[in-house]
């Protein structure tokens with residue numbers, strides 16, 4: 001934590017240093033002083049950006065300061081300190097993670113599932129302590145990977161996984177890449193020489209979603225949930241790769257402190273759990289301080305837990321419950337521990353998003369790239385309000401690893417907006433009648449032999465004319481992520497394919513409407529609607545067309561990046577793999593795939609055919625951004641009635657504005673939909689313009705034809721165009 005004066009000074013100094021380059025530094029003494037100053041400044045900006053999510057300088061300015069520090073350290077390597085922000089990402093690979101004994105055992109928590117359990121816990125606490133109304137601090141139970149951090153003489157010396165609770169794995173190089181974990185902290189101010197802190201490494205839900213989208217594009221198996229993604233990322237051998245995963249960490253418990261009076265937190269100003277978390281917060285850690293509530297008595301605890309259970313979906317991180325801790329630290333000693341958990345804390349687990357059900361059958365689906373995925377058909381079961389009747393079994397390895405068989409009782413989890421997955425097989429319920437899952441040798445759609453490339457985990461059908469693949473590719477072209485043709489879903493594509501109306505992508509633009517209107521389930525009106533949405537799709541931004549082409553490894557994210565570098569899709573035929581590799585995040589494999597795609601006659605023919613049929617393959621004036629909202633930053637919170645958040649964001653961007661996901665001083669407008677999140681409070685505090693949905697629509701009205709004659713928009717679904725027309 002910084003005082004306002006300190007912040008002012010750091011910001012002023014940042015500005016001054018922006019004009020300095022390595023050439024201006026003539027002697028080592030100046031370099032030393034400057035490096036020291038830069039470290040303080042960069043640590044401050046990291047804290048603003050990563051802990052507070054509220055930066056005060058631009059990324060460009062930050063990069064400049066960081067580069068100056070790097071340049072100084074390169075010129076005078078003897079000036080490098082172990083806690084320099086440049087030392088976060090080590091080069092080279094970590095061959096293995098050494099085993100380390102935790103300073104204090106990493107115990108678990110006792111679980112509770114309802115009010116009665118919590119009342120029972122409170123009763124026990126009251127009996128042991130003799131206190132009538134106990135004060136509890138209540139905080140989220142983060143669903144990530146548990147870690148233990150050790151600081152010695154103010155320096156982070158170790159970060160370890162939980163392991164078996166006694167011995168964990170030393171993953172320090174990976175832990176250091178997490179920017180919410182300070183590399184040094186002023187514990188000596190509190191008289192602490194050695195301290196062990198526990199926390200959780202997490203991946204934000206939106207980061208997780210993007211990571212999985214990218215993995216799927218790359219033909220890699222997706223992570224089942226943010227917890228697995230965080231845990232898996234922490235064990236990568238290359239810290240550079242870990243740094244790319246955008247991990248974050250919350251710390252929530254001091255478990256060991258030497259030289260603190262009596263070897264614990266007592267006898268100092270820190271008398272409560274809340275104070276200990278506040279101390280960590282003030283030392284620069286990310287803590288659940290804001291999420292935490294000190295409650296008097298168990299009834300208040302119960303209410304707070306329920307409040308969080310309601311809003312867990314809108315919280316950016318996965319949480320699976322709340323943790324209730326006796327607030328007064330002197331009572332912790334009185335209550336003590338069992339061999340499994342502390343008696344001064346309990347977890348209140350939210351209603352499970354898990355259920356057990358039976359696998360009735362396994363079918364094999366052929367995707368648009370020919371990958372064959374096993375899908376288990378389940379006895380339908382409700383999980384968190386949604387009926388789940390099938391679940392992907394990912395690939396053969398997954399099936400082998402979990403030993404999944406047809407007829408098995410399995411535990412299914414569906415976390416937040418994550419797709420359901422099989423956690424485990426309940427082997428105890430086996431009857432002996434379960435059948436092994438046999439992978440087909442031939443494509444279930446076209447019968448051609450399946451192949452398994454040696455470096456891949458999936459079987460593929462390599463017949464590009466395979467009907468299942470063709471249907472998937474056409475349906476993907478029309479999907480929401482690509483050309484967004486409403487009314488042309490997979491089942492309709494399949495029907496039109498079987499009828500011979502749709503054999504390849506360009507056929508979409510020459511559908512025989514006069515025949516379709518006579519089909520069962522179709523009529524004048526529905527044909528009119530389909531025709532309209534197909535017509536509209538001709539003017540989509542080009543990244544949507546690129547996405548729709550099903551180029552391997554190129555999904556929406558990469559397509560968007562690519563489109564920034566070109567004017568027309570067909571230009572890509574002139575790009576070499578070297579040119580392509582210069583685009584951020586495009587590596588050799590992706591570049592080669594794009595290159596191959598645009599050097600295939602059939603593919604080029606498809607693009608030219610689409611062009612002839614009226615599909616825009618070049619950026620239009622709408623895509624060369626308008627400047628109405630030039631320099632203005634919009635943030636959205638809550639659900640809009642008119643349209644999806646994505647559409648609203650795209651529209652703002654097409655009008656020259658900028659959209660981000662978090663509120664900061666730089667935000668110009670916060671657009672508030674239903675059930676807004678914490679962004680609203682923050683925007684109010686910062687005095688940012690707040691627009692309700694109606695005001696937002698009024699603001700963009702002059703530029704959007706669809707809004708012209710609508711009068712009062714309240715509660716109306718509006719078909720916003722992706723770009724002004």
Ligand code: IVH
Nearest residue numbers: 107108109139140141142146252253323342
């Ligand atoms: S306190 C000595 N607080 O939940 C007690 N644990 O199921 C230390 N967890 O192993 C634990 N959020 O990894 C605590 N706010 C929180 C937590 C939390 C998540 C994890 C932790 C623990 C597991 C128990």
